[in-house]
Amino acid sequence: MTPEDDLKDEIQAHLDLLAEEHERRGLSSAEARLAARRDFGGVEQMKEAYRDQRGFRWIDSLARDVRYTIRLLRKAPVFTAVAVFSLALGIGANTAVFTLLDALLLRTLPVRDSHELVEVTAQKHGEFAMISFPMYRDLRDLQDVFGGFVATAGETPYRVTIPDSAGSATELDNIPVGLVSGNYFEVLGVPPALGRFFTADDDRNPHSSEALGSVVVLSDVFWERQFGRDPRILERTISIGRSPCRVIGIAPRGFSGEVVGSSPAAWVPIVPFSSDDNLENRRGVFTAYMARLKPGVDRVRAQAAMTVLFQQLLRAEGRIRDHTEDFTIALADGATGLDVPLRRTFARPIRIVMAIVAVVLLIACANVANLLLARGAARQAEFGVRLAIGCSRRQLVAQVLTESVILSALGAFAGAAVAYGGSGALLGLISTGPAPVALDLQFGVRVFAFLAVVAIGSAVAFGLLPALQMTRVDPGPVLKKSLRAGLGGPAQRASRSFVSLQIALSLLLLIGAGLLLRSLQNLHRLDLGFRADSVLVFDLAHTPQQRDPASLSGVGSQVLRRIRQLPNVESASVSGLLLFSRSDIGAPLRIADYTPRADERVTVRYNAVSPGYLETIGMPLIDGRSIEDRDAFDAPMVAVINESMARRYFYGTRPIGRTMAIDVTRADSAPPAKAIEIIGIVRDARYNSFRQDTRPMFYVPIAQLPRSLRSLEVRTSQPASAIAAQVRQALAEVTKDIMIRRVLPLTEQVDQSLAAERLTMRLCTFFGCLALVLACVGLYGVMSYAVAQRTAEIGVRMALGANATAVVWLVFRETTHMILMGVAIGLPLALASTRLLSGFLYGLTATDPATIAIATACLVAAAALSAYIPARRATRVDPLVALRAE
Amino acid sequence: MSPALSEVPYGTLDLVILKTLNSLGAQHGYGIARRIEQVARGLLALNQGTIYPALLRLEQKGWIGSEWGTSENNRRAKFYAITRAGRKQLAAKEESWARTVAMVNLLLEDHQ
Numbered sequence: 001m002t003p004e005d006d007l008k009d010e011i012q013a014h015l016d017l018l019a020e021e022h023e024r025r026g027l028s029s030a031e032a033r034l035a036a037r038r039d040f041g042g043v044e045q046m047k048e049a050y051r052d053q054r055g056f057r058w059i060d061s062l063a064r065d066v067r068y069t070i071r072l073l074r075k076a077p078v079f080t081a082v083a084v085f086s087l088a089l090g091i092g093a094n095t096a097v098f099t100l101l102d103a104l105l106l107r108t109l110p111v112r113d114s115h116e117l118v119e120v121t122a123q124k125h126g127e128f129a130m131i132s133f134p135m136y137r138d139l140r141d142l143q144d145v146f147g148g149f150v151a152t153a154g155e156t157p158y159r160v161t162i163p164d165s166a167g168s169a170t171e172l173d174n175i176p177v178g179l180v181s182g183n184y185f186e187v188l189g190v191p192p193a194l195g196r197f198f199t200a201d202d203d204r205n206p207h208s209s210e211a212l213g214s215v216v217v218l219s220d221v222f223w224e225r226q227f228g229r230d231p232r233i234l235e236r237t238i239s240i241g242r243s244p245c246r247v248i249g250i251a252p253r254g255f256s257g258e259v260v261g262s263s264p265a266a267w268v269p270i271v272p273f274s275s276d277d278n279l280e281n282r283r284g285v286f287t288a289y290m291a292r293l294k295p296g297v298d299r300v301r302a303q304a305a306m307t308v309l310f311q312q313l314l315r316a317e318g319r320i321r322d323h324t325e326d327f328t329i330a331l332a333d334g335a336t337g338l339d340v341p342l343r344r345t346f347a348r349p350i351r352i353v354m355a356i357v358a359v360v361l362l363i364a365c366a367n368v369a370n371l372l373l374a375r376g377a378a379r380q381a382e383f384g385v386r387l388a389i390g391c392s393r394r395q396l397v398a399q400v401l402t403e404s405v406i407l408s409a410l411g412a413f414a415g416a417a418v419a420y421g422g423s424g425a426l427l428g429l430i431s432t433g434p435a436p437v438a439l440d441l442q443f444g445v446r447v448f449a450f451l452a453v454v455a456i457g458s459a460v461a462f463g464l465l466p467a468l469q470m471t472r473v474d475p476g477p478v479l480k481k482s483l484r485a486g487l488g489g490p491a492q493r494a495s496r497s498f499v500s501l502q503i504a505l506s507l508l509l510l511i512g513a514g515l516l517l518r519s520l521q522n523l524h525r526l527d528l529g530f531r532a533d534s535v536l537v538f539d540l541a542h543t544p545q546q547r548d549p550a551s552l553s554g555v556g557s558q559v560l561r562r563i564r565q566l567p568n569v570e571s572a573s574v575s576g577l578l579l580f581s582r583s584d585i586g587a588p589l590r591i592a593d594y595t596p597r598a599d600e601r602v603t604v605r606y607n608a609v610s611p612g613y614l615e616t617i618g619m620p621l622i623d624g625r626s627i628e629d630r631d632a633f634d635a636p637m638v639a640v641i642n643e644s645m646a647r648r649y650f651y652g653t654r655p656i657g658r659t660m661a662i663d664v665t666r667a668d669s670a671p672p673a674k675a676i677e678i679i680g681i682v683r684d685a686r687y688n689s690f691r692q693d694t695r696p697m698f699y700v701p702i703a704q705l706p707r708s709l710r711s712l713e714v715r716t717s718q719p720a721s722a723i724a725a726q727v728r729q730a731l732a733e734v735t736k737d738i739m740i741r742r743v744l745p746l747t748e749q750v751d752q753s754l755a756a757e758r759l760t761m762r763l764c765t766f767f768g769c770l771a772l773v774l775a776c777v778g779l780y781g782v783m784s785y786a787v788a789q790r791t792a793e794i795g796v797r798m799a800l801g802a803n804a805t806a807v808v809w810l811v812f813r814e815t816t817h818m819i820l821m822g823v824a825i826g827l828p829l830a831l832a833s834t835r836l837l838s839g840f841l842y843g844l845t846a847t848d849p850a851t852i853a854i855a856t857a858c859l860v861a862a863a864a865l866s867a868y869i870p871a872r873r874a875t876r877v878d879p880l881v882a883l884r885a886e
Numbered sequence: 887m888s889p890a891l892s893e894v895p896y897g898t899l900d901l902v903i904l905k906t907l908n909s910l911g912a913q914h915g916y917g918i919a920r921r922i923e924q925v926a927r928g929l930l931a932l933n934q935g936t937i938y939p940a941l942l943r944l945e946q947k948g949w950i951g952s953e954w955g956t957s958e959n960n961r962r963a964k965f966y967a968i969t970r971a972g973r974k975q976l977a978a979k980e981e982s983w984a985r986t987v988a989m990v991n992l993l994l995e996d997h998q
Contacts, residue, residue: 006964007938009962009964010915010938010963010964011935011938013914013915013916013957013961013962013963013964014914014915014916014919014934016961017914017916017957017959017961017963018916018934020959021920039933039934040933040934040935041933041934041935041936042933042935043935045935046933046935046936046938046939049936049938049939050938050939050942052939053939053942053943053946054942
């Protein structure tokens with residue numbers, strides 16, 4: 001039975017009783033009924049009142065308020081657009097940045113008990129030291145604090161060949177494959193979605209995968225993309241590089257390895273896939289390590305135990321003769337995966353950007369609050385009328401509340417769209433390596449909800465302020481003052497403080513943007529030491545089948561000969577080190593003319609390059625000759641050194657014709673111990689970073705110190721798209737062992753080393769400008785309102801002879817006050833917080849006076865301009881009209 | 887001309903209903919309305935329907951309770967009864983009413 005039926009019954013019972021009473025007094029049945037109705041009064045009115053009391057009308061009046069609000073908002077499209085835009089931007093930007101921050105830094109790996117995982121590194125006085133693979137094996141076998149100890153070689157691009165039933169095969173280039181120790185999945189605690197994972201047996205027999213075949217585990221994504229989730233994939237054989245591998249298992253959905261930002265398509269056991277050179281090399285490292293702590297063992301204890309063991313093993317190894325006690329093992333929290341370059345590069349920028357967007361949200365909230373305050377003020381007369389004709393305070397407040405909620409809900413809704421698009425765009429900004437950054441951006445629902453609540457809350461609070469203030473007083477005076485009724489003191493002061501706050505925060509962002517912009521300019525003005533324009537670099541992955549020096553040397557020469565023949569190629573070269581790729585090779589040297597200090601070991605960075613390298617990338621030769629075709633595999637060994645090396649090791653004498661040799665006792669493998677004659681001097685060039693000073697470096701012919709090809713440089717006026725296909729074709733004709741990972745103009749390759757700076761600069765500039773626009777809108781709103789309020793006063797002044805300048809100044813005085821307040825708050829704020837940026841700045845300090853002056857000037861100019869429009873309007877007040885309104 | 891019938895003074899209907907339920911015990915809406923009219927001896931023009939929103943209001947405040955029952959003529963009817971909180975409220979309201987009346991009287995005498 002509904003309450004409505006109840007009410008009907010109750011009324012009927014009442015009417016019946018009333019009618020009986022009347023009948024008893026002698027009325028006919030029909031008359032009695034009529035009389036009962038009369039005594040009862042209007043049944044429908046009563047029902048209406050009853051429903052009102054019950055709260056039924058609540059929905060009715062809500063619907064009415066919503067309709068009214070929508071009508072109001074449509075009548076004020078600019079107000080609505082600005083408010084919605086501000087909120088959308090504030091909420092959206094924060095959610096987007098947080099989504100990325102979460103994916104990059106905060107989210108834990110989808111593995112069992114991720115808090116037990118640690119990243120294992122060695123340190124010497126806080127600097128990174130290496131744990132070689134043989135050292136890892138010893139540590140793993142002797143330790144007793146880890147439940148498991150894992151080695152991974154990160155992801156390596158492979159050509160994957162999938163044979164089909166028809167006898168042909170699909171070849172896929174640049175498929176990222178993770179090389180992991182046999183206990184990898186077991187230690188991480190990841191169960192297979194299908195089949196099984198590696199066992200210790202799979203991870204034996206060094207360098208056997210090509211000859212004997214091996215096993216492979218596929219990622220869920222790759223399984224879906226290439227095999228449509230076909231369960232019959234198990235036991236099929238696919239080739240990883242040249243190694244035929246049986247598919248033994250599928251990793252669970254959502255698992256993408258231990259490295260944030262990378263997403264291997266498959267995993268193979270590390271030992272069969274690595275050369276003895278790597279596996280037995282105690283002087284080098286190609287792996288990173290993770291471990292799971294035994295239950296009940298804490299990190300500090302494990303760290304101490306591992307350090308003791310490490311030092312014992314170092315002494316036993318004998319490679320480092322003294323100060324082994326300086327070496328320690330560091331266990332870092334591994335719950336969120338390994339600390340990789342992507343994270344190291346972008347952790348700080350993302351945090352800074354997070355702070356920036358938080359400031360933007362503040363500005364947006366202040367802006368909306370201000371708009372609502374001004375709007376509430378403009379509607380005071382309306383409120384007054386409504387109160388006077390019997391609208392209750394509650395109804396009025398409910399209506400204003402509805403408006404705030406609808407407005408901010410619209411903003412939050414638009415904010416979700418901004419967040420969705422924004423986080424994708426941000427991901428694009430941090431993807432700079434050859435492989436796209438694979439981050440699982442789980443839309444930050446919680447943070448979005450939180451921010452939406454904050455924004456709606458603030459909108460509601462500030463929307464209500466004028467209504468509450470209004471309704472507290474008698475409508476009479478408001479009505480009498482009619483349209484000139486103004487905001488009372490507190491609301492007006494609040495609105496001015498908001499403008500000052502907005503100006504202060506905008507100034508902060510503008511100064512930050514200015515500093516970053518100017519330091520990027522400074523960086524770009526740096527002389528790199530080579531001519532990056534019109535050069536294309538091909539990032540190569542070369543896994544040579546024949547590793548002997550003669551064959552390797554031959555491959556390099558053939559590739560070069562073939563590429564040089566291509567049309568539109570001015571010059572070309574190959575090399576063993578890619579410029580600005582963060583990779584580095586050093587060679588231990590004995591230099592005949594240089595006597596090292598007692599504790600000094602001469603190790604100099606070098607690159608193995610083909611003839612034409614220096615010419616192709618435009619490194620000017622200063623003295624002697626360049627590397628030429630005659631410097632072949634079996635010719636006398638030669639080298640070109642840079643200016644720094646000449647200065648450092650030859651004491652200002654002319655080094656041409658002098659010799660040096662690779663110090664075999666300290667070298668990784670067994671290089672030729674032959675004397676290397678210095679044939680030329682080349683200008684210093686920056687090799688990996690804009691910031692590092694140029695260091696001593698030398699160039700040897702790749703034919704004489706052969707290695708796999710890492711980079712192909714082509715000087716051409718053609719764009720990459722025009723030439724890449726020909727180069728690919730030419731490479732394929734020479735060997736199937738080379739994959740092109742990526743082609744880029746050298747200018748871009750170089751520029752990517754500044755990705756973190758550019759990300760911070762772009763976002764800071766973008767949000768700084770937006771903040772300025774928002775602040776100007778706020779200022780404009782407040783001043784327009786102030787002018788409207790003072791129309792009569794201005795009229796009187798003009799009637800008494802004030803000229804336009806005086807009127808403009810009258811309005812400007814207030815503006816100046818707000819702007820000065822803003823600057824006064826903003827400058828110290830900026831001085832205190834731009835120190836955060838110091839790591840990104842180049843060639844100027846975080847308190848660079850010129851930048852601060854320019855930013856302040858821009859801000860003041862923009863603010864003054866936005867106040868000028870209402871001021872100008874004030875001068876057009878017609879004194880007669882203004883006075884008549886009084 | 888017959889003496890003008892007064893409307894129920896605003897805000898006093900609640901008090902009157904509470905008083906009625908307090909003296910009569912559980913009663914249905916019709917009974918309450920009848921009782922008020924009787925006590926007012928025809929001086930009061932009560933649209934009997936107006937007591938229902940008032941009854942709901944009192945019930946929402948927890949001063950009276952209600953349940954369905956059967957009336958003297960065997961009809962289904964909703965019976966209202968005053969609660970303990972209602973009695974307290976009645977006492978407070980009676981006192982404040984008395985004070986208001988006394989004050990108004992005083993003011994009126996003063997001006998004569």
